[in-house]
Amino acid sequence: xxxxxxxLALEVRGLAKRFExxxxxxxxxxxxxxxxxxxxxxxxxxKTTTLRMVTGLLKPDRGSVTIFGxxxxxxxxxxxxxxxxxxxxxxxxxKLTPLEYxxxxxxxxxxxxxxxxxxxxxxxxWLGLEAHGHERCESLSRGxxxxxxxAGALVHGPRLxxxxxxxxxxxxxxxxxxxxxxxERVDAGCSVIMTTHILEVAERMAxxxxxxxxxxxxxxxxxxxxxxxxxxGHSSLEDAFLTxxxxxxxxx
Amino acid sequence: MSGxxxxxxxxxxxxxxAWRDWFSLMTAGGRRRxxxxxxxxxxxxxxxxxxxxxLLTVYHLPTxxxxxxxxxxxxxxxxxxxxxxxxxxxxxxxxTLYARGDLDLMLSAPFASWRLFAVRMxxxxxxxxxxxxxxxxxxxxLAVWWGGFxxxxxxxxxxxxxxxxxxxAVVLCIALFRSIGPKRTRFVAQIVAAVIGAAFIIGVQxxxxxxxxxxxxxxxxxxxxxxxxxxxxxxxLWWPARAVLGDTTALIAVLxxxxxxxxxxxxxxxxxxxxxxxxxxxxxxxxxxxxxxSVGFRNATPMQVLRRKEWILLWRDPWLISQTLxxxxxxxxxxxxxxRNFGGGNGASVLVVPMLIMAAGQLSGxxxxxxISGEDAPDLIASAPxxxxxxxxxxxxxxxxxxxxxxxxxVLALAVAAPFAAVVASIGVAIxxxxxASIxxxxxxxxxxxxxxxxxxxxxxxxxxxxxxxxxxxxxxxLAAAGTWLAVAPAVVALAILGGTRMLxxxxx
Numbered sequence: 068x069x070x071x072x073x074x075l076a077l078e079v080r081g082l083a084k085r086f087e088x089x090x091x092x093x094x095x096x097x098x099x100x101x102x103x104x105x106x107x108x109x110x111x112x113x114k115t116t117t118l119r120m121v122t123g124l125l126k127p128d129r130g131s132v133t134i135f136g137x138x139x140x141x142x143x144x145x146x147x148x149x150x151x152x153x154x155x156x157x158x159x160x161x162k163l164t165p166l167e168y169x170x171x172x173x174x175x176x177x178x179x180x181x182x183x184x185x186x187x188x189x190x191x192x193w194l195g196l197e198a199h200g201h202e203r204c205e206s207l208s209r210g211x212x213x214x215x216x217x218a219g220a221l222v223h224g225p226r227l228x229x230x231x232x233x234x235x236x237x238x239x240x241x242x243x244x245x246x247x248x249x250x251e252r253v254d255a256g257c258s259v260i261m262t263t264h265i266l267e268v269a270e271r272m273a274x275x276x277x278x279x280x281x282x283x284x285x286x287x288x289x290x291x292x293x294x295x296x297x298x299x300g301h302s303s304l305e306d307a308f309l310t311x312x313x314x315x316x317x318x319x
Numbered sequence: 320m321s322g323x324x325x326x327x328x329x330x331x332x333x334x335x336x337a338w339r340d341w342f343s344l345m346t347a348g349g350r351r352r353x354x355x356x357x358x359x360x361x362x363x364x365x366x367x368x369x370x371x372x373x374l375l376t377v378y379h380l381p382t383x384x385x386x387x388x389x390x391x392x393x394x395x396x397x398x399x400x401x402x403x404x405x406x407x408x409x410x411x412x413x414x415t416l417y418a419r420g421d422l423d424l425m426l427s428a429p430f431a432s433w434r435l436f437a438v439r440m441x442x443x444x445x446x447x448x449x450x451x452x453x454x455x456x457x458x459x460x461l462a463v464w465w466g467g468f469x470x471x472x473x474x475x476x477x478x479x480x481x482x483x484x485x486x487x488a489v490v491l492c493i494a495l496f497r498s499i500g501p502k503r504t505r506f507v508a509q510i511v512a513a514v515i516g517a518a519f520i521i522g523v524q525x526x527x528x529x530x531x532x533x534x535x536x537x538x539x540x541x542x543x544x545x546x547x548x549x550x551x552x553x554x555x556l557w558w559p560a561r562a563v564l565g566d567t568t569a570l571i572a573v574l575x576x577x578x579x580x581x582x583x584x585x586x587x588x589x590x591x592x593x594x595x596x597x598x599x600x601x602x603x604x605x606x607x608x609x610x611x612x613s614v615g616f617r618n619a620t621p622m623q624v625l626r627r628k629e630w631i632l633l634w635r636d637p638w639l640i641s642q643t644l645x646x647x648x649x650x651x652x653x654x655x656x657x658x659r660n661f662g663g664g665n666g667a668s669v670l671v672v673p674m675l676i677m678a679a680g681q682l683s684g685x686x687x688x689x690x691i692s693g694e695d696a697p698d699l700i701a702s703a704p705x706x707x708x709x710x711x712x713x714x715x716x717x718x719x720x721x722x723x724x725x726x727x728x729x730v731l732a733l734a735v736a737a738p739f740a741a742v743v744a745s746i747g748v749a750i751x752x753x754x755x756a757s758i759x760x761x762x763x764x765x766x767x768x769x770x771x772x773x774x775x776x777x778x779x780x781x782x783x784x785x786x787x788x789x790x791x792x793x794x795x796x797x798l799a800a801a802g803t804w805l806a807v808a809p810a811v812v813a814l815a816i817l818g819g820t821r822m823l824x825x826x827x828x
Binding site for chain 2: 122123124144145147148150151152154158159160161162163167170171172173174175176177179180181183184187203219
């Protein structure tokens with residue numbers, strides 16, 4: 068992937084949000100088109116708050132969010148049209164079947180029915196949900212519900228996929244399946260920004276990794292960049308991450 | 320841990336949770352202080368006492384030795400109260416069987432599960448007893464004030480009726496569970512609870528219409544026919560009424576019967592509850608298939624898919640269906656009265672119009688809560704490229720369509736008998752439905768649809784505003800159907816209620 072030749076899929080500038088205390092504090096970051104970007108950070112670092120502001124689920128106190136050149140604060144509907152959001156809590160309806168759910172989501176995004184049907188069937192197949200397409204979601208396991216939710220995020224063909232701990236509740240096989248589906252999307256030109264606590268996932272999947280602490284980006288780059296910044300030589304991402312957090316917390 | 324300690328410990332645990340739950344209900348999840356809650360409760364009780372005062376000045380308190388007329392009326396009122404308690408107890412028992420909550424934790428703990436269920440049945444009884452006492456207290460207090468301490472027996476009867484209601488509810492739920500299985504019991508029990516809650520009132524109203532052409536329950540309960548066929552004054556049937564009137568022996572007997580019934584239900588069924596609960600838990604893993612294998616997707620605008628989604632979810636919600644059914648059941652007596660008086664003037668239609676308007680307001684409020692606040696995937700809707708206003712409009716129109724589907728046939732039937740009343744009813748139904756939906760929009764919050772039972776948590780204001788607005792529109796409809804310009808007065812009150820509610824709503828502040 069050549070970042071310099073691609074327009075930014077996501078550009079965040081000076082983003083800030085305060086609850087009882089600052090949750091996000093002047094955050095700057097950029098994700099290139101066709102890039103898989105992972106945001107790491109300890110609990111309460113501001114990862115989810117950042118992603119919710121990016122997807123228009125939370126209003127920032129200040130700052131800007133631009134998605135493929137669209138100002139997401141000025142034109143939220145335009146930005147949402149090309150964005151998908153998936154959290155660790157499956158966003159599904161118990162009384163709908165996976166296929167009904169996908170039809171609903173595709174309809175919300177205004178996708179033409181034939182295309183939506185084709186995509187839905189592909190996703191159901193890829194995610195191994197063929198046997199459950201006509202069962203109400205209330206009878207599905209936690210992992211299957213998360214897969215349905217992932218299919219919903221992909222059925223409208225987003226250009227930017229925003230994922231918050233998407234592999235929570237998935238077994239090893241399902242996680243691998245979901246990772247390969249996401250990798251295919253990125254290879255096809257889609258951009259992904261994802262938070263995760265599973266460092267192995269970040270290590271294997273991310274083109275670049277951002278480390279966030281106390282609402283600020285304290286380190287960013289490829290895995291090698293992070294190792295260098297941490298001064299941790301050839302150590303694992305876990306060592307580099309913990310060193311960066313410790314340094315960042317001290318510096319802040 | 321000894322058995323006795325275990326039960327006491329569990330009871331303490333359940334009491335603490337119930338207290339916090341109730342406190343949260345009273346404060347709508349806010350951080351108001353105990354003093355505010357107590358003040359609110361006192362105001363509520365004063366209001367109830369005022370209401371009881373108005374009723375008791377119309378229906379005078381009996382004095383002297385009770386005759387059959389008094390016993391019949393009082394027994395009818397007690398039976399009505401008991402049917403409502405039974406309905407509430409059935410709903411609570413069904414919840415104990417099906418709600419998972421902390422059951423996985425409790426059932427994995429090393430103590431005999433019968434203790435847990437004995438405590439839970441006790442907790443249901445306590446809830447029903449408290450509810451009964453709160454509602455009965457104003458009448459009993461005033462009766463004591465006017466008629467002396469002998470009326471204090473009413474408190475004991477309320478407790479006895481609550482205990483008997485819980486034991487009957489447990490027996491009914493278990494009987495359903497064993498006869499039709501865990502899969503259907505959840506739905507059927509809710510329907511049965513709703514029907515029981517409404518059946519007695521409706522039955523008495525229907526009987527009153529049949530015999531006297533009036534919808535008044537008291538007229539039927541005091542009728543010569545009923546008094547003549549009722550058993551003589553020494554019958555056991557009159558014991559609860561006699562206990563209310565101060566007969567100590569009857570009070571002890573009634574209390575003893577209630578306690579024995581509850582004790583027997585706990586003794587017989589608490590040890591079996593774990594089996595029922597585990598069987599009920601298996602139901603949630605049952606697969607529900609929908610549609611055929613070759614379902615094609617339909618082209619639709621985001622507004623259309625939102626509406627369709629709401630209709631599907633409303634249709635597949637058994638709790639909602641039972642609640643709707645109960646609301647519609649209350650329309651049966653006026654509809655029956657209308658049918659009997661067909662072509663006989665507009666007296667009956669004047670009665671039907673306000674009931675239709677009231678029901679439309681209540682149903683619209685319930686549906687609007689489900690569609691607007693009870694959104695299971697709020698983040699999905701919020702992250703979709705649909706402006707919030709459009710999404711709200713789609714959900715509201717889904718609710719309004721459902722209201723039209725339910726009420727159009729009733730209004731059309733009314734149109735055949737009384738065209739002017741039908742016009743008034745259709746306008747009233749529309750206004751009441753829009754008012755209730757508007758209140759839900761102003762006070763919208765986020766909750767799971769499964770929390771429907773606690774929708775009043777969102778705001779005390781919503782509940783009261785909805786009820787007051789519906790009542791005012793209903794009064795407007797009644798007066799308009801009667802052809803009087805006085806209808807303007809309650810309409811102004813309704814508008815003032817809506818205006819005040821709008822000003823107090825979070826969306827304005």
